Amino acid sequence: MTALEQMGAKAKEAARALGKAGAKKTAALELAAAALWDRREEILNANGEDVAAGEAAGMRPSLLDRLRLTEERIAAMAQAVREVAAAPDPVGRVLSGEVRPNGLQLQKVTVPLGVIGIIYEARPNVTSDAAALCLKAGNAVILRGGKEAFRSNQAVAEVLRDALEAGGLPRDGVQLVQDTSRQSAGELMALTQYLDVLIPRGGAGLIRSVKENAKVPVIETGVGNCHAYVDASADLCMAAEVVYNGKCSRPSVCNALETLLVHKDIAEQALPLIQSKLAEKQVELRGCERTRAILPGITPAREEDWETEYGDYILAVKVVDSLEEALAHIARYSSGHSEVILTRDYQAAQRFLEEVDSAAVYVNASTRFTDGGEFGLGAEIGISTQKLHARGPMGLGQLTSTKFLIRGSGQVR
C-alpha cells in the first residue's frame, strides 16, 4: 500500500463513524473553531515560515497575499467553521417517501458522500473551510494543498484533527497529504478505491489538469468567464451600475464579469456611459472593431480575449446585432458560470433565461450574487460549473448523496 492508499483506507474507516455521528459533528466543529483561535500562534508561526520561504523564492505579491495569515484572518477562519457547525445537519433528511401499493414503505434519505478529496492551491483558509463543510456533511476528507502553504495547512489540519479526537470522533476524518509533489496529485486523482469525489479548488490550469487526469468522479468548480448582455431596451443607467459592480466589486473572483456584449442599437449611448463608469477603477477595455469605432482609444480585442477569465480590471467588449448573436457568443465562449441580460423587454428576458445554459442566469442584477450565502444556501465549497450532481453554489446539501430505505413485511416480486 502506498502512503496515499493508507490514507484512503483510514479515511474510509473514519467516514463510517462520521456518517452516523449526528450532533457529535457539531460539537467537534465548535471545538475546532475555538482551537483555531486558541492556537493561532502556532498557526501564525507555521505560516510565517511559508511566507518567508515564498519571499525567498520570489513569489508574486498577489500570491504572497493569499498565502499570508493574520490574527484577523484566523478569526475569520474560526468564524466560518462556527457557522458551518451551526448549520442544520444535511444528513438523514427524508427527501421523499411513500407507501407503495404492495405495502412497501419507501423513503429516499440523504447520506454522506463518503470520502472527499480536495486539491487546492495557496490559500490556507481552504484547509479549514473545506474540511468543516465535508465533516458537517458526515464525510471524511483528504486535503492536498499547494506546497507553498504546506506548513500552514499542516498546522491548521492538526488543530482540526485534535478537535475531532477531543469530540470523540476519528482524527483521520481530516488528513493532509504530506507529499506535495505533482506525483501525489496524480495519485490522488486515481484513488478510485477510496475516493467518492474529488473537488479541485483553484485556477483554470488546476481544474483542467484534474478534469483531464482524474479517474475518480470530479466536480468542476470556479472557472467563471461571465457575460453581461446589454439589450437594445436596457435601462442604460442600470446597465452601467450592474456592469460596474460585476467587473469592479471584486475582479479576482469567479462570478466577476469578463465580457460585455452590447446591442448595436444602443451601443452609441451605452458604451460611453459604461466606459466612464468603469474609468473610476481604470478598467482596461478590449473591444471589437465596432466598439472601437465608438470608443476609439481602447485596445483591440483578439480571439483569446473572448476566452479569458481575466480576474483583473480588464473587460472584453463586443457590439452584437441581436439577442441571437449574444446568445450564440455566450454559448460558444461561456464557462457556464453566470450571465446577465440587462433589458426592459419581457420576451428578451424570458428567452435569455431559457436559452442560456449556465449555472446562474440573471435578468437585471449583478452576476456577483452567485454565491452560497447570497443564494441562502449557506457556506459553499465552490461554484460548480458542471451539470452532474451539483450546479452553481455547492453547499452542505451538495456534499451528500442519497439512498433508498425500504421497510417491508415479507414482500416478494
Next chain:
Amino acid sequence: MTALEQMGAKAKEAARALGKAGAKKTAALELAAAALWDRREEILNANGEDVAAGEAAGMRPSLLDRLRLTEERIAAMAQAVREVAAAPDPVGRVLSGEVRPNGLQLQKVTVPLGVIGIIYEARPNVTSDAAALCLKAGNAVILRGGKEAFRSNQAVAEVLRDALEAGGLPRDGVQLVQDTSRQSAGELMALTQYLDVLIPRGGAGLIRSVKENAKVPVIETGVGNCHAYVDASADLCMAAEVVYNGKCSRPSVCNALETLLVHKDIAEQALPLIQSKLAEKQVELRGCERTRAILPGITPAREEDWETEYGDYILAVKVVDSLEEALAHIARYSSGHSEVILTRDYQAAQRFLEEVDSAAVYVNASTRFTDGGEFGLGAEIGISTQKLHARGPMGLGQLTSTKFLIRGSGQVR
C-alpha cells in the same frame, strides 16, 4: 474533426432545440412508438442478419437470445417508448424558489443535461429505451451499441430519427456511432467537449473499462452483488421466501441476490429450510466451512465467490457470528446496489438501514424491487451504484440538471 467530433457537434446543436421542445418531444416519441411497430419488418430483417452473423460466429445461445427480436419484443419496445412519451416532462420543474431579502427572485429549475452518451452491448431494445428517456428529458443522445447488434440498432435508430424529423425536431437528437471498434468506444469516452455524461449499460467488464478510461463524467450502473442477511430473530419462512425470490425470480438481473449471510444462532434451522426452497430451481449453493458443516453436500465457497455477480442459479452462503460481521462482509464485498436484512428485531433493522451503504437497503422484502417502476419512478435508464448525481434507479428526473434563474431590478452587491 473526427467522425465522432462531428457527431458531438451535431448533438450539441440538436440539444439546443430539444431543450426547449416541450410537448413536441411527446408528439415525436408517440410517432416513434407507432413507427417502431409499423416498420417492424425492416427492423426484423436487419435483426435477422445480425442473428445469422452471430450464429455463424458461434455466439452463445444466451447472447443470441438477447440479440434476437420478435414481433412481440418490438411491440414491447414500442410500448416502452409510448410510456416514456406519456410521463410528465421532467424539464422546467421549479425545485425551489424564494425572494431574497434584497428583492432578487431566485428559482432553481430543472434543465436537460445536454448530450448523453450510452455505451451498451448486445440488446437492441436499449437503442429505443435509452433514446426515448434521453429525448423526453430534452437531451440529445449518442448511442454506441455492440457490433453484434449493429444492423438492428441502425434500423431502430433510423426509425427514431425519422420520427424526430416528422415531429419537427432535429433528427440528430439520436445518433448511432457507425464505427463499432474498440477505438471508437475509447474516443467516445474522451469526447469531453461535447458529452455531458456517459452511461455504460452492460456487464461488469464494460462498466470497469468505462470507469477506468473515461474522461467525461460517467454514471456507473447495474453491477449488483446483492446480499441477504438472515438475522437470529428472522421469521424463517419469510426468510426462505425472500431469499428464493431474490435468487430465482430472475437470476440474470442486477437486483438478484448473490450472497446469503446467516446468523450462527439460527443457521441450523434456517439453512436446510432455505436449501430445500432453492432446490425447486436447482440452485447451486457454495458455502463457507460452517455452512458445509450444516449442509454437507454443497460446493466449498472460495474468496472469489464473495466477489462474484453470478447472474445465474448459484448462491454463495456464509454463516456469521453477528450483525457486525454481516455488516463488515457487506461493506467489503457489496457493489453498493441492494441488500436486505430479514429480522424481527427493531434495533437490528434500524442499524442495518443506517449502516449499509448501498443504493437500496431493505428490511424484510426482496431486493428484486430495486427498479424504477417498482419504486414509482417510471422507466429507468439503469440502476446507479455510484454516489454522485444519481443513486439507485435512474429515471427521467436523473437525466436532468438544474440551473438558477434570478430576476432582479438592478441589484448590485
